[in-house]
Amino acid sequence: MRFYLLPLAACAIPLAANPYTQFVVNLMLVYILVAVGFNLVLGNLGQLAFANTALFGIGAYAAAMLMAHAGWPFWAAIVPAGLAGAAAGFLASVTALRGIRVYYLAIVTLAFGELLRWTYIHGEAATGGTDGLAVPKADFFGIALDSETARFYAFLLIVTVMVKAVSNLLRSKIGRAIVAIRDNELASASLAIPTGRYIVAAFVLSGFVVGVAGSLFAVLIGRVIPESFGLIELILHFAMVLVGGLGSLTGSILGAVALTALPEYFRRFPGLYEMFFGGLLIVFLLAQPRGLAALAARWWPALRERYYREN
Amino acid sequence: MKRYLAVLACALATGAAAQDGVTDTTIKIGVMGPFTGNASSYSKAQIGLDAYYKWVNDQGGVHGRRIETVLEDYACDSTKGVAAVKKLIHQDRVFMLHGNSCSAVAMAIKPIIVEAGIPWVVAHAANGAISSPPTKNIFHGVPVGQTMGRAMGQFVASKPGLARVAVISHTDDWAKSYCGPATAFLASKNIRPAIEVALERGQTDSTAQTLRIKQTNPDFIIACLYEAETAIFLKDMKKFALNAPVMGTAGTDLENTLKRVGDLDTVASYYVPHMYADNLDGPRLKKFVDILKKYYPNESVTAFSLISMGGAAAVVDAMKRAGRDLTREKLIAELDRTRNFDTGVLAGPISWSASDRDGVKDVAVAGFVKGKPTVLKAWGKPL
Amino acid sequence: MFALQLALSGLAQGAIYALVALSMCVVYRATTVVNFGHGDLVMAGAFVLYLLAVLAGLPFLAGALAAVALLFLLGVAIEVGLIERIKAGPHIGFALMCIAFGYVLRGIARGVWGREVLPMPRVFDFPPLVLGELVVTGDALAVFGVVGVLLALFFLLFYRSSAGRVMQAVCQSERGAALVGINVRAFHGVMWGAGAALGAAGGVLVAPITLLHPGLGAIFLIKGFAAMTLGGFGSLGGAVAGGLILGVAEQLVGGYVSTKLIDITAYLVIILVLALRPSGLFGRAIAERV
Numbered sequence: 001m002r003f004y005l006l007p008l009a010a011c012a013i014p015l016a017a018n019p020y021t022q023f024v025v026n027l028m029l030v031y032i033l034v035a036v037g038f039n040l041v042l043g044n045l046g047q048l049a050f051a052n053t054a055l056f057g058i059g060a061y062a063a064a065m066l067m068a069h070a071g072w073p074f075w076a077a078i079v080p081a082g083l084a085g086a087a088a089g090f091l092a093s094v095t096a097l098r099g100i101r102v103y104y105l106a107i108v109t110l111a112f113g114e115l116l117r118w119t120y121i122h123g124e125a126a127t128g129g130t131d132g133l134a135v136p137k138a139d140f141f142g143i144a145l146d147s148e149t150a151r152f153y154a155f156l157l158i159v160t161v162m163v164k165a166v167s168n169l170l171r172s173k174i175g176r177a178i179v180a181i182r183d184n185e186l187a188s189a190s191l192a193i194p195t196g197r198y199i200v201a202a203f204v205l206s207g208f209v210v211g212v213a214g215s216l217f218a219v220l221i222g223r224v225i226p227e228s229f230g231l232i233e234l235i236l237h238f239a240m241v242l243v244g245g246l247g248s249l250t251g252s253i254l255g256a257v258a259l260t261a262l263p264e265y266f267r268r269f270p271g272l273y274e275m276f277f278g279g280l281l282i283v284f285l286l287a288q289p290r291g292l293a294a295l296a297a298r299w300w301p302a303l304r305e306r307y308y309r310e311n
Numbered sequence: 312m313k314r315y316l317a318v319l320a321c322a323l324a325t326g327a328a329a330q331d332g333v334t335d336t337t338i339k340i341g342v343m344g345p346f347t348g349n350a351s352s353y354s355k356a357q358i359g360l361d362a363y364y365k366w367v368n369d370q371g372g373v374h375g376r377r378i379e380t381v382l383e384d385y386a387c388d389s390t391k392g393v394a395a396v397k398k399l400i401h402q403d404r405v406f407m408l409h410g411n412s413c414s415a416v417a418m419a420i421k422p423i424i425v426e427a428g429i430p431w432v433v434a435h436a437a438n439g440a441i442s443s444p445p446t447k448n449i450f451h452g453v454p455v456g457q458t459m460g461r462a463m464g465q466f467v468a469s470k471p472g473l474a475r476v477a478v479i480s481h482t483d484d485w486a487k488s489y490c491g492p493a494t495a496f497l498a499s500k501n502i503r504p505a506i507e508v509a510l511e512r513g514q515t516d517s518t519a520q521t522l523r524i525k526q527t528n529p530d531f532i533i534a535c536l537y538e539a540e541t542a543i544f545l546k547d548m549k550k551f552a553l554n555a556p557v558m559g560t561a562g563t564d565l566e567n568t569l570k571r572v573g574d575l576d577t578v579a580s581y582y583v584p585h586m587y588a589d590n591l592d593g594p595r596l597k598k599f600v601d602i603l604k605k606y607y608p609n610e611s612v613t614a615f616s617l618i619s620m621g622g623a624a625a626v627v628d629a630m631k632r633a634g635r636d637l638t639r640e641k642l643i644a645e646l647d648r649t650r651n652f653d654t655g656v657l658a659g660p661i662s663w664s665a666s667d668r669d670g671v672k673d674v675a676v677a678g679f680v681k682g683k684p685t686v687l688k689a690w691g692k693p694l
Numbered sequence: 695m696f697a698l699q700l701a702l703s704g705l706a707q708g709a710i711y712a713l714v715a716l717s718m719c720v721v722y723r724a725t726t727v728v729n730f731g732h733g734d735l736v737m738a739g740a741f742v743l744y745l746l747a748v749l750a751g752l753p754f755l756a757g758a759l760a761a762v763a764l765l766f767l768l769g770v771a772i773e774v775g776l777i778e779r780i781k782a783g784p785h786i787g788f789a790l791m792c793i794a795f796g797y798v799l800r801g802i803a804r805g806v807w808g809r810e811v812l813p814m815p816r817v818f819d820f821p822p823l824v825l826g827e828l829v830v831t832g833d834a835l836a837v838f839g840v841v842g843v844l845l846a847l848f849f850l851l852f853y854r855s856s857a858g859r860v861m862q863a864v865c866q867s868e869r870g871a872a873l874v875g876i877n878v879r880a881f882h883g884v885m886w887g888a889g890a891a892l893g894a895a896g897g898v899l900v901a902p903i904t905l906l907h908p909g910l911g912a913i914f915l916i917k918g919f920a921a922m923t924l925g926g927f928g929s930l931g932g933a934v935a936g937g938l939i940l941g942v943a944e945q946l947v948g949g950y951v952s953t954k955l956i957d958i959t960a961y962l963v964i965i966l967v968l969a970l971r972p973s974g975l976f977g978r979a980i981a982e983r984v
Binding site for chain 1: 346347382384386388389390391393394400402415422482483484
């Protein structure tokens, strides 16, 4: 129940925010979901799979296409976006199963993402090509999400539900199995854990979560364009999970918040974003490679998570 | 106490009556540009317009107010673009926006700007859909893709005996905003491309494209390519003895392309749409080049550098006409009264009205004639 | 002749890819880190050359050698200063560290050169050789020549010299090498330096052909990956072969199928290889040790 304290407290944010800062908070919510989903594969399963932008993009495009071409309301497009992400996650898992590991997996999943982006660019009629697809006004069960505040509450609800679900998942049999596979796959197999099935499960679940995040992103920005789902975006996702803490749910949240706020902070140095971002990551990796979650756990032992490796 | 209350009342009154972004001494203009990222060379346009506004301040400003530009980087990314425009409108509370080079992001932020009602003069992005159909507050300060593509197509069609055309282009929306209208114009004359090939940004070789084009033996090639790729393609054309005139885009200019390929022979048949009143190093543009150099001494002058200054000149003119009591509504009304305003830097005048926000309709073409960049009316016909 | 011309251009392109792939492979073999920032090292090489040749006025050859040497030092510095320091952390952290310093390099390039797209003076400006219908430019000849020499030197060094034997020893077993008294940490630094230097050589060769801008490196990173995957991860000769084959494949696909596919040929190659033969052309089958 303590989990719900944070979202409840967050309900007060719109009172202090202007549309710009509210937008940034909404972006944080989207990226919290992205990081939580990515961490399932990167941190909990321990696979260096770079398919995240593919999953994100497919969720965003699925939602945008359903809303723009088929006229579906936003709330109806969320689950299909998640399913699209899950399907893409399933495809990505196939490579992981073939015994392809570490850097191979990273490269193949990266290639997968870029190929998807190529289809967005060249799939003119359906995807709008390089100009992208405009996302119609979002309808959330009858409420029009036409202000940042309205979007905030809708997103907060969706993200809270999904993060709680992932939290429960990590505590369940599936979650334990996934972490066991990360720690020692052969040993897990010898304990009669069907490793193949759980690897696929991790990718599919990750895909679902990130796909839903994609649908939120589409509504937040109002337009989906291929450029948004390239390598630069992937690096951002990667950095969020690593800075937050591999395998830690709290970490995903902290990393997403930090790395959404920072680029906005760097606005005061136009033109120096790349140098600052890279420099900050380097300093962080040297000083606190275990992530923000480790820092947080030191201050609040209650935040310590069972399956987050701190050694 | 009474005096304190009086001062407070005054302050509140002026605060309440004040327009967002306008104070007694300043006018805030939000300038969005891709200062980082792959498209950062586009941001030269925003640098140019920033230099111009600084110059206006040094000339005394507008009705006693200095123009304060707030530069925001969005790296041609839609997320950053939305964040930047919201920051400018809701946090920095600027009076108006003058910026944007990337069409896709411009389309993404258009609904936000329309809803906010803040005047926006598009500084560089070429997609005509941004300003048409006309909205209450959006103005195009540079020629749109349709205008430039049409000029390109017209020039190509003016070559006597034109039968076959080849197209080489990037696949991004920037290139399409030129090549689309150009090929559409030619299609209206019943000339369809014999071949259309793609050359992506970042590629360092165009052998396959050049050879495929050569096979069709074209009379003219339309090249919607960026600076580096244009140089590579022209060099490959020479290498494989593909002799045909090339119609480029406003993403390149003659002087710098010559510098990049290194010899006149390779660029002798290269043409570009020409939006300026003169060559970049010509006498009529000297004033603007000097303005740029004064405030940004290390900035090199290319096709992008001066393009937004014309729009800036028109904005300043409209602000002056609006008078000291400046509001957004008054500025929009004055901008809509701009008729045949000679900016001094653009080839054609700017005209805006409530039913037509496509401000710049005149684009010429330039090419090398006897080794010198020359403006041309049509094939073989210097101005 | 169409196919032959395409293949020739493809080989010239592929030679650069081979160099980049080899340099990434060297780093990988020596320290098991895949350098995700390698493209930016290639770019850094080109930019340092620009600084020396255009701004400091050095002749091209001197500038090129100096750029390669400076990048060697940079490679060593990165390994010793950054990579070695996070050896104890999660393996995945290396990837992010490499990406991060790539960002910093790009940021520095952008900070110094700003928005400009910089031309290099034309260096290999000999008239092209024309053999029948085949055209071989000065650029291509220079690239073949230089890459050929570099590769020959590298493989001679690796397989014939005593320094090379040290490298092989460490690659085979770090603990074993340390036990016989080889300074493994120095070795790591040197190999990163070598990888950076080779990458810089690629940048130096590419610089006169194209225009320089901070984002130059991104495309080489992907081609390097594809070449390494095609040749077999960890195989030095395979990386070279993979690079050449990739270059030719791109041109053939562009010439015969569609120019729109050239950009994604590398990705298609990656997926095909890993679907059909994950160990690549020359790699050993991956066996996992328990």
